[in-house]
Amino acid sequence: MAIYMTYPDALNLMQSWTTSESLQRHMLAVAAAMRAYARKYGEDEEKWAMTGILHDFDYEKAPETHPYKGVEMLREMGYPEDVLDAIMGHADDPQYPRKTRMAQALYAVDELTGLITAAVYVRPDKSIYGLELPSLQKKFKDKAFAARVDRQGIIQGAEELGVPLEEHLQFVLEAMKAEAEVLGLVGSLRGESREG
Numbered sequence: 096m097a098i099y100m101t102y103p104d105a106l107n108l109m110q111s112w113t114t115s116e117s118l119q120r121h122m123l124a125v126a127a128a129m130r131a132y133a134r135k136y137g138e139d140e141e142k143w144a145m146t147g148i149l150h151d152f153d154y155e156k157a158p159e160t161h162p163y164k165g166v167e168m169l170r171e172m173g174y175p176e177d178v179l180d181a182i183m184g185h186a187d188d189p190q191y192p193r194k195t196r197m198a199q200a201l202y203a204v205d206e207l208t209g210l211i212t213a214a215v216y217v218r219p220d221k222s223i224y225g226l227e228l229p230s231l232q233k234k235f236k237d238k239a240f241a242a243r244v245d246r247q248g249i250i251q252g253a254e255e256l257g258v259p260l261e262e263h264l265q266f267v268l269e270a271m272k273a274e275a276e277v278l279g280l281v282g283s284l285r286g287e288s289r290e291g
Contacts, residue, residue, distance in 0.1 A: 112152050125208050166182055203249070210246075222283060
């Protein structure tokens, strides 16, 4: 019998392995985007969110073996193979092609959530509510901004998912806005919609 098979248990596992608040928030952001895509496609929201919350759970403790050792551990706990395949697929290892929509979604949202978070942090109000698509697109095109974000991976992820890039950016932005409080992205002007 699996120990961790629900989203709350997966969240507890992630939090017990990850002390970095920014890394925790990244996984929460990915989980929010995954849940939103699952809802869009009529898939299992809990399973998709669980995949998002666990995709980097082992990174802080074992970056050199991430995600391989973490996936081995999850397998021993009895996590479903499609969850494990999706987590392996986000590593961009050719041995683990992204065959399922869940795997494609995880890859597509992973880097993008980081770009959106970075775009919020440079806003004067530090609020995601006022971040709109044109500003996000500008940040996406500016390769000097959040330079470590793999923009080609975001483009490829949207293509694999079969979603136009602009639509993908907007969708993930809205998914993160819906979870702004959990993600620490409310800032000082909650509900404001003006650009800054």
